[in-house]
Amino acid sequence: MTPIYRATSFSILIFSLILVNAILLGVEIDLSSSLGEADIPPWLGMLNAFIVCVFVLEIVLKFIAYGCRGFWRGPQAWWNIFDFIIVAISAIETALDIWARSLASSVWGSDAFSVVRTMRLARALRGMRFLRVFRYFSALRVLVLSIVSTINSLLWTMVLLFVIFYSFGVILTQLVLDYCRFLAVQASGGNVNAVPDCPAELQRYWSSIGRSMLTLFYAITNGVAWAETLRPLEDVSFLAVIFVIFYIIISVFTLLNVVTGVFVNTAIERASADKDIAALKAFQKRKEQMHILQQAFEALDHRQTNKLEIQDIQEAMGLDSVGTFLESLDISTDDIKMLFTLIDADNSGTIDLEEFVSGCMQLHGPAKSLQLAKMSYENKLTRDAVNTVKADLRTLVSKLEQRPSGPSGPSALIREPL
Template sequence: MALIFINLLMLGIEVEISASLGTNDIPQWFEIVNLVIVVIFVLEITLKFFAFGCRKFFVGPDGQWNMFDLVIILLSVLETALDGWAASQSASQVELSHLRVMRFMRLARTLRGIRVIRLLRYVGALRTLVFSILNTMKSLLWTLILLCLLFYSFGVVLTQLVQDQCRYEAIAATGNTNAVPHCEDGVLHKYWSSIFESMLTLFMAISGGLSWGEALDPLKSFSLIAVACMVFYVLIAVFAVMNVVTGVFCNTAIESANSDRDIRAIEQLNKQTTLVKSLKELFQEIDHDNSNMVSIDEFRTAVNTPKMSSFLESMGISTQDVWTLFTIIDADSSGLIDLDEFVGGCMELHGPAKSFQMSKMSYENKITRQAIKKLVKETSDVKNQLVFAVRALEVAGRKM
């Protein structure tokens, strides 16, 4: 990753310095550094190929990333080879078409910086942003279609109104009923001369590229209908469409972030680590004698304090029955709670009952019911045997 950042940095320095120098005056050490970077990348991808094997390299867990790296590195090798060929030719031998191809291939050097996108796997916040943006592309496409329909519909109406006014002015000025529409107002012609210009004006009016008041001013001079259409367009586009689109984008981004399993796993792990750390600190505060064991008296005293009571309540653990809570946390029933029992018990009681806990309780209830049925049956058998024995003794007593 460090080499990728160095490559990006060197590319920026090279472009900045080359902008004020001739082709032959560009320092040669740029090409040397570029060649070294390409060689290192080639060695990296080659070692990775032999280490993973052909199958695992292309279809393994990182197969897509490996193919992405391979394409970028192959383009870089081709670009370096073309640079070397051009350097070996004289200026008269290199045609203009060759220079265009070389200029295009030099973009491959920029593509090497795209490899930094692999950092997405390790930086959760960056991964969330990028994946949220990518998952809004579908919404963006439909938004563009909706806006284009809006621009076109209002653009046709406003262009027609402006052309009618310009045609009227041209006929009045020339007396020719077949005169081409022409307006003396340059601002009106600038913004509303064609459907394309009208659509561009409408787009700029809601995107910050143009104040919609500037586009509205020339319309005021000849048509209240055009003014009403422009105002109605702004109301729909700004206060309705854009706000709804913003809400859809936000909702899509939130859903995509929540649906990413890796991000959720990282967030859950961070929350759990933070909670365990807080529980350990709380246990140290409860253990006044530093014996690493907490008795029922120490536990009751601590629970009665606002700090611990609020903390446990925030975890969803009720503190109303201190004795029951202590008994549940005391897993070995020794009458004392150690650090592991305290942390494990609180983590198990944290939050609402989970599906695993419910399933475990259901299984334990099933086993208990089976044990009770077996005990009832055995008790009934013993009862029957006792009754039989008593009757046998009675019969024997009568015979005597």
């Protein structure tokens, strides 16, 4: 008997409740924008609490079925932890909301503001519930797993970008401050101790290390046009312009493209490594292939007998479409008789639909490791049998050679045990 938490109907129920809960949360938020707290229909809160209780019940059933170790460290451990965190946040949010509602009517002044803040915090966590929908769609799971798998690369990318921002920021800020100090010295009549006074554009973009780093960040993320930040540096020095152009070349044409490639490669590897997704894709591919083979069988069975004979396949091979179709499945059609013999598993001289589909699935593509291992094992059994027969023949020949010639004839040899 399938456990209730693994039943398809139960999964559909949980998924439906997630969708209903998300819709109700949106409706409640829209209503609360034009109604007072006491005017919000109470059935929304009751239904919300009921749905959360069902989510908690689901987690409890899984915990009882898997056990402590199976729940936290089993094959589905990461999704169990994900569900547990989301449901725990939902339960805490619901409890805080119920508690705040019960106190809202009896408090005033500063206490009322504390209750309102508690309700705001609790309700802000409601959007987390809809994240559970990721578990029920393989495409969403691929995206989430891909994003999570790139976090490590993202952290190192941030470190690399910080180093580049800081290095170029120090160079450009130093050049700008030297220019501004020169202007201040000129304006003060030669006072070398004058405080640097930068023009407005330089003050806006390049007046400090922090501003320079932020400008460099904006320049490669379309936060600001880099030509706009470059224009005031033309008055500073030609060297400053060269450094900005060199920075743009490194960042836009090299760094960002390399980082994007690393992210894409990491995401693809992580998505391919997910066992559930890989199994689902393999199942879908196999199902599509079986459907195509069924259509091919119907095309070959032009006599509508649900049986294929070797003549049917030979006639069909005269059509380019059938031969091309089988070749597209990596099934060789060079030897039709051998192909028919391999597919005809029961050696009946005819091939039914089940034999055709299973035979083509086995012949599809290159040999698999299991098939090679099976063939190697069967070859080993054959060699052992041949060696046994060879040893028996040698024993028989030896006995024949040792037997003295006489009138007893072959009958005596037959009676004599080997």
